Amino acid sequence: xxxxxxxxxxxxxxxxxxxxxxxxxxxxxxxxxxxxxxxxxxxxxxxxxxxxxxxxxxxxxxxxxxxxxxxxxxxxxxxxxxxxxxxxxxxxxxxxxxxxxxxxxxxxxxxxxxxxxxxxxxxxxxxxxxxxxxxxxxxxxxxxxxxxxxxxxxxxxxxxxxxxxxxxxxxxxxxxxxxxxxxxxxxxxxxxxxxxxxxxxxxxxxxxxxxxxxxxxxxxxxxxxxxxxxxxxxxxxxxxxxxxxxxxxxxxxxxxxxxxxxxxxxxxxxxxxxxxxxxxxxxxxxxxxxxxxxxxxxxxxxxxxxxxxxxxxxxxxxxxxxxxxxxxxxxxxxxxxxxxxxxxxxxxxxxxxxxxxxxxxxxxxxxxxxxxxxxxxxxxxxxxxxxxxxxxxxxxxxxxxxxxxxxxxxxxxxxxxxxxxxxxxxxxxxxxxxxxxxxxxxxxxxxxxx
Amino acid sequence: xxxxxxxxxxxxxxxxxxxxxxxxxxxxxxxxxxxxxxxxxxxxxxxxxxxxxxxxxxxxxxxxxxxxxxxxxxxxxxxxxxxxxxxxxxxxxxxxxxxxxxxxxxxxxxxxxxxxxxxxxxxxxxxxxxxxxxxxxxxxxxxxxxxxxxxxxxxxxxxxxxxxxxxxxxxxx
Numbered sequence: 088x089x090x091x092x093x094x095x096x097x098x099x100x101x102x103x104x105x106x107x108x109x110x111x112x113x114x115x116x117x118x119x120x121x122x123x124x125x126x127x128x129x130x131x132x133x134x135x136x137x138x139x140x141x142x143x144x145x146x147x148x149x150x151x152x153x154x155x156x157x158x159x160x161x162x163x164x165x166x167x168x169x170x171x172x173x174x175x176x177x178x179x180x181x182x183x184x185x186x187x188x189x190x191x192x193x194x195x196x197x198x199x200x201x202x203x204x205x206x207x208x209x210x211x212x213x214x215x216x217x218x219x220x221x222x223x224x225x226x227x228x229x230x231x232x233x234x235x236x237x238x239x240x241x242x243x244x245x246x247x248x249x250x251x252x253x254x255x256x257x258x259x260x261x262x263x264x265x266x267x268x269x270x271x272x273x274x275x276x277x278x279x280x281x282x283x284x285x286x287x288x289x290x291x292x293x294x295x296x297x298x299x300x301x302x303x304x305x306x307x308x309x310x311x312x313x314x315x316x317x318x319x320x321x322x323x324x325x326x327x328x329x330x331x332x333x334x335x336x337x338x339x340x341x342x343x344x345x346x347x348x349x350x351x352x353x354x355x356x357x358x359x360x361x362x363x364x365x366x367x368x369x370x371x372x373x374x375x376x377x378x379x380x381x382x383x384x385x386x387x388x389x390x391x392x393x394x395x396x397x398x399x400x401x402x403x404x405x406x407x408x409x410x411x412x413x414x415x416x417x418x419x420x421x422x423x424x425x426x427x428x429x430x431x432x433x434x435x436x437x438x439x440x441x442x443x444x445x446x447x448x449x450x451x452x453x454x455x456x457x458x459x460x461x462x463x464x465x466x467x468x469x470x471x472x473x474x475x476x477x478x479x480x481x482x483x484x485x486x487x488x489x490x491x492x493x494x495x496x497x498x499x500x501x502x503x504x505x506x507x508x509x510x511x512x513x514x515x516x517x518x519x520x521x522x523x524x525x526x527x528x529x530x531x532x533x534x535x536x537x
Numbered sequence: 538x539x540x541x542x543x544x545x546x547x548x549x550x551x552x553x554x555x556x557x558x559x560x561x562x563x564x565x566x567x568x569x570x571x572x573x574x575x576x577x578x579x580x581x582x583x584x585x586x587x588x589x590x591x592x593x594x595x596x597x598x599x600x601x602x603x604x605x606x607x608x609x610x611x612x613x614x615x616x617x618x619x620x621x622x623x624x625x626x627x628x629x630x631x632x633x634x635x636x637x638x639x640x641x642x643x644x645x646x647x648x649x650x651x652x653x654x655x656x657x658x659x660x661x662x663x664x665x666x667x668x669x670x671x672x673x674x675x676x677x678x679x680x681x682x683x684x685x686x687x688x689x690x691x692x693x694x695x696x697x698x699x700x701x702x703x704x705x706x707x708x709x710x
Contacts, residue, residue: 093600097634100608101627108623108673128616132567139571214569215625216581217676218618221574248619259619264677285678345577 126251129222133255136211137224144208201316202355205229207237209347210255219263219287220248221347228253229354234314236353242320242341243268243308244350256352260344261321262287269311270321274304278311281321281338289322289338296329306338316356551596551707558593561703562606565589566613582688584659586610588696590629591658592703594636595645603640607633621674628665632658648697655693660685 207223225231227250235247237258245266248259259266262283270281270291277298279291294300304324310317320341328335553561565585573580590610594603611629615622636658643650663685670676 093634093638096601097604097630100604100630104608104612104623104627104630105673108621108627108669111621111623112674124612124622125616128566128613131563132570132617135567136571136574140574209574211570212573212580213618214566214571214573214580214614215618217670217678218620220619222570257619263619265619285676 122249125249129251129255129257133210133222133251136222137254140208140210140224201353202357203353204351205231205354207231207256207350207352209258209350216287217264217285219260219266219283219344220245221258221260222251223256223258223350223352224254225352226250226252226254226256231256231352231354236315236319237350238319238353239342239347239350241343242322243315244342244344244347246314247352258350262289262340262344267312268315268321269309270306271309272300272304272324273307274301275299278309279336281306287344289340291336291338292333294334294336296332296334298334300324300327300334300336302327316353549709550598551709553593553596553706553708557706561706562586562589562593562610562613566610566617569614570617581684582691583695584662584692585699586614586625587629587632587659587662588655588692588699589703590633591636591655591696592700594633595640595654596707598637598640600634600637603633603635603637604630605633607631607636620670620676624666624669624674627669628662631665632662635661651697651700652693655696656689659689659692663688 205225207225207229209221210224211222213220223237231247231250233247233249237244237246243261245258245260245263247256249257251257260283261268261281264283264285266283268281269278271278275298277294277300279294281289281291284290291306302324306321306323308315308317308319308321322338322340324336325339326337328337565588569580569583569585572583590603590607593606597603597606607629608626610633611626612622614625614629618625636654639645639654643654645651645654667678667680670678
């Protein structure tokens with residue numbers, strides 16, 4: 088026996104582990120048998136990780152906040168510019184969102200909103216390539232429960248796999264093999280399941296080869312898994328490989344899954360019917376902006392008559408017909424801002440996708456205000472000339488379309504209906520010719536032209 | 538690169554104090570989980586718990602002790618992941634047993650031997666892990682020889698430095 092002592096021990100150790108493994112595999116549900124071992128291991132490792140992360144964060148904060156300030160001035164300038172652009176975009180998106188909500192309320196849709204979230208810090212990982220999960224410093228004491236979605240401002244990160252203790256939880260990343268997220272392609276509205284591969288790649292399969300999917304298409308959560316609220320960004324299509332029957336779509340994740348620092352756990356989801364009158368629900372990015380120190384504060388929400396604030400920048404409300412340098416939009420009263428200024432041949436009659444429709448004479452087709460959707464179909468949309476239409480260029484073949492401002496269905500053709508705050512400053516770019524007030528295309532369906 | 542065969546009489550058996558025997562494997566598991574937070578590719582190439590398993594097994598030169606060390610470290614590593622516990626445990630049990638059995642027969646103090654032994658055991662460990670994970674847990678793993686061999690060499694190089702550092706913790710039995 089003494090001669091085979093070592094081999095006997097080896098066989099026993101291997102046998103016991105295989106037995107344990109088999110039991111765990113058989114109980115494919117929550118494996119309580121292994122929970123204690125996990126609890127011990129994490130309880131030993133997590134405090135060390137938390138300590139190091141805190142020290143590291145403190146040291147990094149001191150260094151970056153007090154010493155290493157190179158390029159901060161430039162960055163500040165860039166960020167201010169970015170804020171201005173985002174403010175403008177926010178106004179446009181707000182209008183779109185309100186319109187969507189009105190439509191949804193008409194149709195009695197139910198929506199899922201993010202009720203509340205908890206900001207958490209990533210303290211460690213599994214340390215294995217085959218198990219893509221991270222540990223966060225929030226647990227049952229903070230109301231974290233299994234299956235709660237975890238996101239960042241960029242997109243979906245994963246879900247809470249297990250709450251280890253009062254202050255530690257395990258988050259399964261979306262690129263783990265065990266993970267699966269209901270996904271929808273933003274453009275084509277095709278639905279599938281987003282899965283992780285052993286290599287860490289994200290893929291969507293079971294989409295037929297005859298469907299049209301393009302690289303760069305955005306993927307959002309579909310809400311079909313009942314874990315993630317609908318509409319959160321998952322990523323973009325990186326590569327498409329045609330199989331015999333299905334497409335193999337490789338996805339570039341929206342959130343940087345390899346470098347996670349702060350995340351948000353969605354602790355409460357609310358589901359209710361859309362109502363047009365209620366305030367806009369809080370977006371994940373807004374919550375993150377408020378809670379995480381690394382993200383700039385959310386700009387103050389524009390008050391009613393918001394254009395006053397927006398118009399402060401001439402570029403933002405350039406009504407002159409000159410080329411607006413960036414995607415700007417503005418509103419007037421209850422009207423909907425015309426989409427970003429575009430460069431187009433005035434009389435070619437071609438409207439690029441997503442751009443403001445241009446009528447034959449080169450003027451911009453008014454996009455009806457959202458409230459016009461509920462207006463009687465017989466109500467005729469009157470056309471309001473762009474405030475600065477009189478100075479806009481239309482005859483030049485390469486004329487740049489002006490930003491036009493339209494109001495509701497009962498708009499006055501006078502530019503006076505435009506809030507006073509709209510810039511009265513003369514355009515920076517000299518107009519070449521005069522513009523005739525263009526005629527709005529009545530939309531019998533009351534739908535916004537795209 | 539001298540790999541010398543040692544007779545029973547030449548073997549020097551080492552032991553470790555209890556704090557070292559607990560603290561070093563624990564630190565290896567901890568760093569394996571923590572470093573990918575800073576260097577994401579780390580876990581794809583390095584396996585610190587495996588290096589510690591090999592070191593302890595070779596230094597103690599006792600197969601039972603080696604396999605128990607390997608099993609404990611492997612199970613701790615499994616416990617931090619999401620898959621069933623035991624995959625790393627089984628793989629490291631074999632490695633611990635093999636390294637300590639080899640330690641009895643070879644002079645594992647030289648750099649050359651350590652390089653070769655670590656490279657070999659890394660590949661064995663990965664093959665075992667792959668077989669268990671695919672065969673029992675049904676994980677969808679892909680085997681890539683270039684990656685595995687590259688990682689084996691990288692671990693061996695890191696192992697040489699790490700072993701030299703850990704040599705200071707050894708006590709003659």
